[in-house]
Amino acid sequence: MSTFYKQCGILLLVITTVFANNVLAIDRPSIWVTAADKPVIFNKIMNNEWAKKRFVQLQNRTAKKAPKLNRDRKKSLSQFPLDWDKDTGKFPAFIKQARGYPKESRNILQSALQDGVDCGVLYYLTSDNQYAKCAADILHTVVQGLNNTELDTSLKGRYGWIMPDDHLLESRIYAAQIPIIYDFVYNYLKAGNDVYDVYLDDYVEFDFAAAQTVFKTYAQLTLDVGLINNNWPVLESPSLVHNALAIDDENIRNKYLSYYLFEETKYQDSLTKVAKSYVNAGDIWPESLNYSMTVANWSLYLMTILDRIYPLELGNKFPNIASALLTYKQLQFPNNEYPSFGDGDRRYKSSYPDLEIAYLSATLNKNQMLIDVFANELKAGVKSKTYKRDKISHTYGSASIYHSPLELLWAVADLGDKPVTEFVAPRTVDIPFAGIFIQRNLETLRNKKYNGLMAMIGGASYVHGHASGIDMELYGRGHVLGINAGKADYSADVHKNYHRIFAAHNTVISNGASASSGKDWVGLGMNKVQKEAMEPEPRQPAVSQNYSFVTASFHDEFNLLKEAHHQRTTALIRLGDTDGYYIDIFRAKSDTPEQYHDYLYHNKGDEIIVNNQGQAVSFKDDIQRFSASKKLSSTRTEHQHPGWHFFTDIKTSSVISNGLDVQFKANALKKDPVTMHAFVVEGLDVSISKALSPNNKSENKPYNTKPIPLMVLRHQGDAWVNPFAVVYEPKESQKKPTIRSVERIMDKGEFKGLQVHAQVGKRKIEQFILIQEELNERYLNPNLGIEFTGHFAVITLENGQLAELYIGQGNQLTYQDDTLNVSDGKKAAYKDFE
Structure with missing residues (x-):
């Protein structure tokens, strides 16, 4: 039996024993903190300047949200998105927030619930009833509104309470916060303090039974709605756990907690199932980075909540969830941006608050290895000034749970006295589920951000993945220059039929027909890119500081015309402290009499200059060259492959065999304009098309709104024995390569x-x-x-x-x-x- 399943068995035994021994009675507050934690937190505030500043910041922002006069309370609460105009003789119900509901109105309730959490935390810390009134008013208004709102279950699999078609969002921005407020003001309300009722314009007793209905309903919604085998169950789990922990009935509370920990439903995965994606240290959740990071961070957050309450040692049962936070740093380009693969982004907010939780988890579980690792990460961030431990995060506007106050409540004061060890990125890294292989070369005595080299190639089928073939991104002179498609709005045609498929990627399209399978996630199934050879092997020492390479293969099995075979060798060659280049060799073949292959490369920039032996290449307008795919049908699982009908301003040359010098000029990088020189090596007959492709909103300004220039090299016939060969060198625009x-x-x-x-x-x-x-x-x-x-x-x-x-x-x-x-x-x- 594997170690993983033994841990699962131990976990089940511990949970069963704890439940059987009936030791889960809860004194509130209990979800984030307990009464016993208060003196420890105050000691931290009194003896650490960073904690004192966070406390003051929390007070300052919350004081403005705690009205003292009834007229101000009424004005604030009357803005909630309740159906105030409908006179039913009772507290108004919430206005249903179906798709298209104004985000500004949604944000009113989201912000109010975050204010309620802040007020509850400050009541806990200061015992000031003004904060309790603020939190209790918000709680009462939401509880009454929900109890008078009909739960429509007709939209199977997605329905929410307020959001009839989007429980996934509702569970994060609304449902998860309500029990936290309740937990903090429970004792205030139990003491008999009334709450302000904006509908009656009077004071009333708090309705505990109505609150319990809310918690049970939201907990059950998590089990009855959603999708499994992806990130949804984890994104909905904070609502499940928070609401479960707010339920007073111990048996019901335990039942819902068991669903989070180890029991499955048709619509919800447990932590035990989620942990199966973290078998090895360094594993990350198998989706694009925006979802992968959230799954790890939120799972660790919930594990820490439960480890603080119960003797479960979840941090030790599933340590690889915490160690996943360290893997992401290994993927970054020298400018700290991330590779863009699947529906992921280029940049992500600082992970330091999540590292604080990881450090607390390691401390609770007495895991000395992780204690040392996360303490070092936090101290390194403070030392480098990339982490300001004296600043607390603002309230959130994103589709996220809210736990900003934990940066004060949970942050461990003592980070140990070991000296800080500098993070050294490995020369090569792989992301197995995504078929991705990363090479970097930072072997330079000067500015590593500016002179570092890094390339990513790969591709595979996974949730929120793209059908890309063997994709590629290239870095140069402080910027990611050779870029992937990024993403648009998920519902947009350009996202479905361009960003997610071949033409949006730096890849090869065979016979104009490279495509995906309709059997996998949203019809984007493709074979995983396979490593053929690599040096150094992922995370292993290199034999040379100047050279590295990877060769990978891809079976274009679902090609609409005829299956094709691809092989790519990408190498990093360093010439000195400030100079280096990339080699890209792409082989492609297909068993068709009239086979042809197109090599695509998109580069951040404003213009393309193409020369042949020092002379400008002549181009002709070619509006029809990439238009055929527009005629294909498009359904949820059918795409207009390969997606290149979105290209505009297309111009094509005649066939050329004696090499090309292609320059992508990124002049809008005002401080340091960069040119990517692409040397298309002579000896293969190609025609070159230059065009504009849709913008990539994941990039920095102004390139997030500008069309992205690209070149397409077309070779008629086999490109295997004599492949595409391109050498890339990034250089300051004013300097020669x-x-x-x-x-x-x-x-x-x-x-x-x-x-x-x-x-x-x-x-x-x-x-x-x-x-x-x-x-x-x-x-x-x-x-x-x-x-x-x-x-x-x-x-x-x-x-x-x-x-x-x-x-x-x-x-x-x-x-x-x-x-x-x-x-x-x-x-x-x-x-x-x-």
């Missing part, structure tokens, strides 16, 4: 690699980049004195003298009188001759 020329290395009509000439200062560099299809293939060139057995290797000469030999995957490499052998049991080797 270091690369002077690139040629193919051919042997009997078969591609064997590239010969690159570059100039770095006074160093004249000549490199032979050897790339063979098979892992143990042999190449012999007596004229140059080169012999290589293997898949990938680099020979570097400086000023005519041998400087470096590198084998990324192979057995032996010889250049004239010098030979490099790979040791037994190894695949890679490196030798420096300087």
